[in-house]
Amino acid sequence: MPDFSPFDSGARSPVFFDETLVMLRDQIRRFVETEIKPHADAWETEGATPRALLRKMGDLGFFGIRYPEALGGSDLDQRATVVWAEELGRSTYSGVAITALVHTDMASVHIFNAGTDAQKSKWLPRCIAGEAISAVAVTEPGAGSDVKGIATRARRDGDDYVLNGAKMFITNGVHADVYCVAAKTDPEARPSQSVTMFLVEKGMPGFTVSRPLDKHGWRSSDTAELSFRDVRVPAENVLGREGGGFYEIMKNFQNERLVIGAMAMGEAQAALELTVEHVRGRIAFGAPLWEKQGIRQRLAMLSARVEACRQFIYSTASRAAAGEDVVREVSMIKALAGELVNDVMYDCLQFHGGMGFMRESTIERMTRDARVQSIGGGATEVMLEEVAKRM
Amino acid sequence: MKVLVPVKRVIDYNVKVRVKSDGSGVDLANVKMSMNPFDEIACEEAIRLKEAGKADEVIAVSIGVKQAQETLRTALAMGADRAILVIAADDVHQDIEPLAVAKILKAVIDEEQPGLVLAGKQAIDNDMNATGQMLAALLGWSQATFASKLDIDGDHATVTREVDGGLQTIKVKMPAIVTVDLRLNEPRYASLPNIMKAKKKPLDEKTAADYGVDVSPRLEVVKTTEPEARKAGEIVGSVDELVAKLKEAGAV
Numbered sequence: 001m002p003d004f005s006p007f008d009s010g011a012r013s014p015v016f017f018d019e020t021l022v023m024l025r026d027q028i029r030r031f032v033e034t035e036i037k038p039h040a041d042a043w044e045t046e047g048a049t050p051r052a053l054l055r056k057m058g059d060l061g062f063f064g065i066r067y068p069e070a071l072g073g074s075d076l077d078q079r080a081t082v083v084w085a086e087e088l089g090r091s092t093y094s095g096v097a098i099t100a101l102v103h104t105d106m107a108s109v110h111i112f113n114a115g116t117d118a119q120k121s122k123w124l125p126r127c128i129a130g131e132a133i134s135a136v137a138v139t140e141p142g143a144g145s146d147v148k149g150i151a152t153r154a155r156r157d158g159d160d161y162v163l164n165g166a167k168m169f170i171t172n173g174v175h176a177d178v179y180c181v182a183a184k185t186d187p188e189a190r191p192s193q194s195v196t197m198f199l200v201e202k203g204m205p206g207f208t209v210s211r212p213l214d215k216h217g218w219r220s221s222d223t224a225e226l227s228f229r230d231v232r233v234p235a236e237n238v239l240g241r242e243g244g245g246f247y248e249i250m251k252n253f254q255n256e257r258l259v260i261g262a263m264a265m266g267e268a269q270a271a272l273e274l275t276v277e278h279v280r281g282r283i284a285f286g287a288p289l290w291e292k293q294g295i296r297q298r299l300a301m302l303s304a305r306v307e308a309c310r311q312f313i314y315s316t317a318s319r320a321a322a323g324e325d326v327v328r329e330v331s332m333i334k335a336l337a338g339e340l341v342n343d344v345m346y347d348c349l350q351f352h353g354g355m356g357f358m359r360e361s362t363i364e365r366m367t368r369d370a371r372v373q374s375i376g377g378g379a380t381e382v383m384l385e386e387v388a389k390r391m
Numbered sequence: 392m393k394v395l396v397p398v399k400r401v402i403d404y405n406v407k408v409r410v411k412s413d414g415s416g417v418d419l420a421n422v423k424m425s426m427n428p429f430d431e432i433a434c435e436e437a438i439r440l441k442e443a444g445k446a447d448e449v450i451a452v453s454i455g456v457k458q459a460q461e462t463l464r465t466a467l468a469m470g471a472d473r474a475i476l477v478i479a480a481d482d483v484h485q486d487i488e489p490l491a492v493a494k495i496l497k498a499v500i501d502e503e504q505p506g507l508v509l510a511g512k513q514a515i516d517n518d519m520n521a522t523g524q525m526l527a528a529l530l531g532w533s534q535a536t537f538a539s540k541l542d543i544d545g546d547h548a549t550v551t552r553e554v555d556g557g558l559q560t561i562k563v564k565m566p567a568i569v570t571v572d573l574r575l576n577e578p579r580y581a582s583l584p585n586i587m588k589a590k591k592k593p594l595d596e597k598t599a600a601d602y603g604v605d606v607s608p609r610l611e612v613v614k615t616t617e618p619e620a621r622k623a624g625e626i627v628g629s630v631d632e633l634v635a636k637l638k639e640a641g642a643v
Contacts, residue, residue, distance in 0.1 A: 008423060009421055012423070019461060019464060019590075020586055020587065020590060022461075023461075023464065023465060023468060023581065023586045023589075024583060024586060026425070026465075027580050027581050027582075027583070027586070030580065031580060059582065060580050060582040060583060061582045061583030061584045061585075061586075062583060064583065064584075065583065069584075072584075074583045074584055074586075074587050076583075
């Protein structure tokens with residue numbers, strides 16, 4: 001796959017990205033080409049992305065994109081996040097990408113948004129440096145996007161809360177140092193007022209990883225089921241207002257959807273690029289597959305759809321950065337990008353022929369990785385309801 | 392000691408180069424441009440000298456179109472202290488020839504008085520490999536080209552050069568021009584905080600006319616053509632088959 005692609009004219013356009021963001025994109029891309037792609041097959045087998053890589057990302061400031069300079073961040077906006085997610089998606093190893101993106105944009109962000117000064121100064125400099133990795137634990141065996149339906153309980157006892165329950169599909173679940181955990185503090189309250197977020201630290205007695213999960217894709221990401229048995233969490237670890245967890249979680253969904261959309265479109269670009277390269281070189285019936293109009297026009301239409309979705313993401317990120325409400329748009333993006341990336345992978349694998357069915361081919365891994373993009377972070381059906389409510 | 396690092400904006404090394412249909416050169420419209428990789432190595436070395444306490448200031452200079460300021464920002468993000476952009480062309484397709492570049496650099500050096508110039512051994516676009524040597528001649532300074540190792544010791548520099556058939560170590564008197572080769576170092580990433588800092592570092596803008604240098608070309612490009620396409624290979628099943636094929640082709 002070439003390091004420079006036809007998709008880059010949009011990615012470098014000053015309409016969306018200033019010189020700083022173009023330089024950031026170049027640095028992330030070089031990092032992906034040098035530090036990730038040559039090594040990540042081993043991480044797929046090991047089932048996790050090594051901490052040393054995350055430390056390097058931290059050293060380069062990639063984990064502090066949105067955080068204030070005082071904490072070690074660079075105080076940039078949603079457009080920089082889109083660059084970060086898109087370039088990681090382009091890596092072709094989405095397990096690595098999601099490890100980093102959950103840390104920056106789905107987990108540590110809760111500490112920033114809802115944390116006290118003491119919580120922020122304890123965790124964020126370490127999260128930004130990559131010394132501490134974060135996870136977010138909301139989903140349960142019986143509740144995903146339906147946050148109000150969670151069953152994990154936190155009961156006040158003196159200066160502590162006592163947590164009991166289980167969490168499911170938790171990205172970074174095996175290896176994280178700090179977990180933002182949602183639990184019901186007041187089951188009698190209205191559902192939207194009943195959830196509180198807690199900072200649960202690795203090693204707190206009673207908190208264990210029940211098992212690492214064996215996944216269809218994202219093999220280089222550690223995903224776990226977590227167990228909480230009488231875990232005593234000091235009251236100072238309450239994240240945000242007691243009973244305010246539901247709104248804290250909802251608040252970050254907007255950012256998450258944009259991030260997943262950008263990541264998915266990075267994946268789609270990479271898949272199209274390597275498929276174009278493949279069909280240009282693959283001879284069948286005396287000529288490269290590229291000479292078949294049916295094939296190249298299908299790829300051309302997919303690239304048009306991907307380009308349209310990217311421009312939608314770029315403009316929505318720019319509008320969000322300007323302070324506009326884009327709830328409707330990010331829900332559309334999550335639905336659209338999650339489905340589109342799977343359409344792209346289906347055709348790209350098809351055009352790889354038998355090779356596309358082999359575990360050794362990149363497109364085979366990418367197809368497995370893409371499948372979750374229409375599920376995780378809010379399934380397409382849930383997203384479409386969000387859109388429909390606003391029609 | 393000040394270290395001056397000339398950096399050139401060139402077509403990115405990953406871009407598949409396309410020849411313009413009229414054969415007048417390479418198509419640079421809408422193409423990713425980057426810092427010449429050898430210049431990146433020179434920049435890295437200069438920053439390391441500063442970090443080692445052997446240099447006080449690193450100044451990056453670029454000569455060409457206005458867009459070369461992006462290249463200078465990259466140098467600043469890596470760690471150069473300030474930058475000078477000398478605008479010498481409006482059209483991205485106009486290449487400033489080595490002699491004109493050397494003359495402008497000499498004028499910049501007369502003003503800045505650096506103790507060392509670290510340059511790439513050549514630019515990957517036209518592979519001239521001439522600017523450093525011409526500059527040394529214009530200044531009357533010592534020169535060491537194709538450096539794979541550099542040690543500064545007082546008023547001398549010890550340089551290991553990559554030459555045909557091996558390595559040659561020479562000692563040159565400072566001030567000197569050193570042009571760098573691929574294996575001197577591995578350039579660092581520009582971290583995001585350093586990219587942010589680079590925005591605030593000084594970048595002076597000059598023109599070739601400010602230095603009284605005529606940049607009009609002395610060379611005429613007669614024709615640019617693409618190299619002949621590589622013919623498809625053939626996968627053989629065994630060593631015996633390979634040997635048979637080679638014999639058939641008259642290669643062994």
